[in-house]
Amino acid sequence: MAINACFLGVGIILYLFSYSVEGRIHHLKLLNDGRKYFTVSTFGFLKGGKLDIQVNELSFYTSHSEAKFGFSLSRSISDGMAPYLENHQEKCLLLDDLHNDDTSFDIILFVLKIRRKVIKVNCSHMFSSLVIERNREWDPVNKHSNRRRRNIGELTSDSYLLARRKRESDGGSNNTKIIERSKVREKIQNSRTDLSNETDNAEKNSQSSECSAVEEFPVNKTGNTYSFQFSVIIGDDIHKGLYSLYFHNCENYGKLVHQSVVNLTMTIKEKNPGTYLSAGEIPLPHIYLGLSVAFFSAGCFWIYIIRKKKQKAFKIHYLMGLLIFLKSFSLLFHGINFYFISREGFHIEAWAVLFYITHLLKGALLFITLVLIGTGWAFIKHVLSDKEKKIFIIIIPLQVLANIAEIIMEESEEGEVKHTTWREVFILVDLLCCGAILFPIVWSIKHLQQASQTDGKAAVNLEKLRLFRHFYVMIVCYIYFTRIVVYLLKITVPFQYEWLNEFFRETITLGFFILTGYNFRPTSNNPYIRLSQDDPELQMEEVITQTGLTEGIFKNVRSRDPTRDSKVTQQEDSHEYD
Template identity: 40%
Template sequence: MVHSLSIERDDRALYRIESFCFVEGGRMNVSVSNLKVSSSRNGFRVGFVMRRAASESAAQQELEELLEQDLCLLDRDSLFSVEATGSVALRREHVVSKSEEGLYSLIFARCSPAAALTSFELEAKFWNPGPSFLSACDAALPSLFAICAGLYLALTISWFALLVTRTVHYIHWMMGVLLIFKSLAMISQSMRYHVVDRTGRGEGWQFVYYAFASLKGMTLFVVILLIGTGWSLVKPYLNDREKYTIAVVLALQVVDNVALVVFEETSPGSQRWLTWRDVLHLVDILCCCAILFPIVWSIRHLRQAAAADGKTRDNIAKLTLFRQFYIMVVSYIYFTRIVVFLLAATLPFNLLWLRYLFSEAATILFYTITGLKFRPQDDNPYLPLKREEDSPDEDDILDAEYGAKDLVELTERPSPSD
């Protein structure tokens, strides 16, 4: 990893700059220049410390305890520290031994003066034998993402092979586009980590990944929204409330994608990184909540339709599938946003790559089950069951095509939120 950081007039006394997993023979090279501390007429004591921790959550907890107890990190044992008491340039190198392997965090600490503004420029180079500039925690990621890309490509080919042999709806083509974007995102992510492993920087591949990841993210939320509303499969239109929900989610996704780029390209040690991290998490949660509303509305409408007339066979079949889809979406969101986050915070350093494995495994499972349930076929329970009628009128013919007479009647009635 090649890490550059420029800090201007920062009032924080203690914060993490970067983390890296080292194995035996790994090297640390830290250089600091243009170090300035305001209000330092009587001198100052600042430094940079490499601290080992069992997990990322343990490292963060230690920093919080030091801040609460107003203790100086420079007084504690560490792998190495670069301490300044008046100089403006610092440099330190270290080779990791077998007993020193583990997850390390480069931390800035200002012990005195208590209140001051600090400025500096830092250049850090971390690498393991090879040389490999990729953290040992992430060493498996290039291969993992390449395997995932192959699986997504297989799903894409299978899906389009199904589309060309069956009668399909517009939503089926959108699901295929989602698989294409996801496959390309995985390919670019694999290449990105491969290049970082060799050079220490993304060399442009990160921007290719951001582009496809953004397109994938927007398409995923739109597809879930449209399936939840029954568009194309059950009804040929969207009501005003559903259109408004989609517009809001797309706007949130634009903010989310901007936050993703800034978050990935900004150093963890900068103040802006913390702000955009919080924005990214908040917007992602809002999007996840918003996509559930159309599914809930459809379940409510179908429940009312099933109770209002005798067409229970059609409506109960649709209602059952909507409920299943709701559970699938909630489970997917809960696992990828909460469970994976907890795993990343608690796993030991040599198993941190498992968070990506679990996340992608859950995504592949979600895509596969959704595709199986909503694949184009004549007897799909999401579509209308055929009814034999003596003399179908024009409305009945329209119902047979879209299978949503009850849903159409209900959604056309103005609701309090319209």
């Protein structure tokens, strides 16, 4: 069951990558979207950062020409909801006239005026000096062209001019004409001035102005489709922050039925100086690689312990070692993936696929291991009860579904409907999995409580009971810190320290692995198999061997009390706690 679910998850991962998106260079495409507003992208900008927005196609169906569509760009300190947007849940934000003397919020509105075919820009006081760049002569016909814009140095280089003059001299003919080097040099010198003028004219077409100086700029319209392009430059320290870009459809505010649907195709490019990562993600490649080394070192130490006490090791100890190494490789591939996103703006599919596969296997194996430890399998029993088997039938597919939902979230755009849907699925399923792993531990605690009151091995069962209670507290703390505290940390810390939530989560996981390994390490003194030596009334059970083939085989040793008549001792049956 577990293997089939994991293979299904791997197949879905490979299928998703046929429709993968690029890292921090986003391509959003929506058809017949009726939401009143949605988040397009969220990114932390430092000084020198730049946001490029290119709307290739924007079309809509509305009943009147006064309908308002557009974007809002707001800034916040942390990853919580923007305060200004939070107060406009029932009213379209684009309908407001921002007052330049209001310093309580930071926001820019880009409102499409349908009749005039322009984008009206309205900025708050704090964004009045923010630089907005727009290209007047942007040609929507060539919006998918891969040609890059050359700078003045490239346009006036000798190699470029030689190639250009050669093309002009050829005139489309297949006959090669020999041009004397001296004549070429003269033409190069004469061309430098012309090309400099052409470059100056091109730069004039792309104007950069402060937000307060930009009232509106034209858009291109073809039929019922609009297209435009603009950029926002973070040129000062006072403007750095966590920026959220929203799209608004004012026709659907306060309506039970969608009055208007939108078709939108756009490209968003976000970049900080020297990296495509958000400000809070810049340290993540180094953090993931460092934690990968830490988990790998812990795994090597665990293997050393198993080899040193091979006769005391159970099968589950090897399973725990495999889990640590899967976690290490998952972090390694995650760090490499973030490195390429930082450098290129998109991930390399090979590394991303490796990360998702190891992440999926690690997630499934983690919950399997926790459930097996919670049931006491291989320690105090070797057969699972029917209700414990049902836990596996439920928890493994749910965990695979949770990992698939997380992968779809990573591979979809923030503005897509499926991104929001799968995020809700992930939260719900992950909480169900976390709750399900507690049931076997609670059952074991209940059985040990009953056994400590009914049989003659109260001391041993009480010691086992303390260990299970300790493990239960560890599980609850692990879930609480990695799910709730990490989320609270994410929405409260400043945007440039968002990496702390990932560091905190992985550090807590490492600590949890170490504590679990310490409590359930392979040793003859483990409370699972140790009996009290002080009670003369208790029978002794000596472990013959604890290898994988003969685990659970014991020989009975009579009580040292010579007056004791009974010669038969009781063993812990494998079904004792079923």
